[in-house]
Amino acid sequence: MEHEPTHTISGRTAAEIADGVRGLIERGELQPGDPLPPVRSLADTLDVNRNTAVAAYRQLAAAGLVEARGRGGTHVADRAAVPQEGFAADSVLRDVATGNPDPARIPDPSAALARIAARPVLYGEPVIDPGLEAWADAWMRADLAPEDLRLTITSGAADAVERLLAQALVRDDAVALEDPCFLTSIHTARLAGYRVVPVPVDEQGMTVDGLRAALEQGVRAIVCTPRAQNPTGASLTADRAARLREVLADHPYVLVIEDDHFSMLSRQPFHSLIGPDHRRFALVRSVSKFLGPDMCLAVTASDPGTAERLAMRLSPGTTWVSHLLQRLVLALVADPDVAREIEAAGIHYAERNRAFTARLGDAGLPTASGDGLNLWVPLPVPARDVAEQLMRRGWLVRSGDAFALDEAPAARRLRLTVHDLDDADAARLAADLAAAVRAAGGRLHPTRME
Structure with a gap:
């Protein structure tokens, strides 16, 4: 009542x-x-x-x-806690909803830690460690068309995106977000009071018609994931990126933020929305997926004006990211052995996801493997009903509506993180998922073995 x-x-x-x-x-x-x-x-x-x-x-x-x-x-609205990435506290269920990288695939920083000791950094010194700046400059320029770039270091990608939006928007300004969307982006926009305009995502990433409609609604900023989109795993194709750039050509002062969170781990080529003449842009790359979530550092490459305003947003709070952390990141990414580990991790995630989607296909639940840490599984019945059935079988999963701006398309999706399951557990989860769909009243696709 x-x-x-x-x-x-x-x-x-x-x-x-x-x-x-x-x-x-x-x-x-x-x-x-x-x-x-x-x-x-x-x-x-x-x-x-x-x-x-x-x-x-x-x-x-x-x-x-x-x-x-x-x-x-x-x-x-209910004051219940908003969904977050990570492990569910105090759960006795097998958690395949985490969105986490495999800890066994995160490089050990012990040897690098011993090499980074240097003199203390004092107030007033450059906020970017010179070595990291040189490496990051080459890393970012390789994929951005505009020539005039400035680098900023922030405490992770979420920190960068929040500050970038804050320097460009005020309450009730419109921002275009992908639908379905990364959880942190949804929360950032909601807490800041921005008006969110959903842009649908298909298997090739952000849609052209969706972006055009968002621009017609007066968005002042766009947040896009060019590859390994979370939760769908979609990546922009060369053709899709080119068509999106054509749409944006008439809106050069709309801030385009690209969150390339999977970067070094991605199996897909990078295709950017940011054309050579776009005036307000930022490419953000964090190290959290390949060096670990606790390595809170992201590199942002942006136009000079955006970089200046972003630096002003950093000044009242975190004036700079620890130079010890910056040196540690540089020591790791510049190590050939670590580079090989990162490459192997990217291959591992892709192979495990492909293997599991093959199991799902054999079970009557055809699914695209995409790119990234997760799978976006389509269902013939509401995902919440399937999630409830899976809980009875010992699994904790995440339904798609948590990531949705428009719940309808995502209501019949599950996002699963399965890359750390061994073959036996992967086979059991696929079988339990098919059984859960049947128990929820759904019909499975005919399989190759039928």
């Missing part, structure tokens, strides 16, 4: 109305699940334009405080 609210919403502008509702939620006068007045009713009560009420609700939805339920109206 829904709580009966005893609140009074007030305000004349969208910001005032949104702040008023926020205050009611913070004071507990509005509880999770409580309905808000319909837009027309609220506008009439406050004697404001209907668009003002719409904008207020949009701000609240972008901040994650309310949720729209279609004809069911707008309700106060």
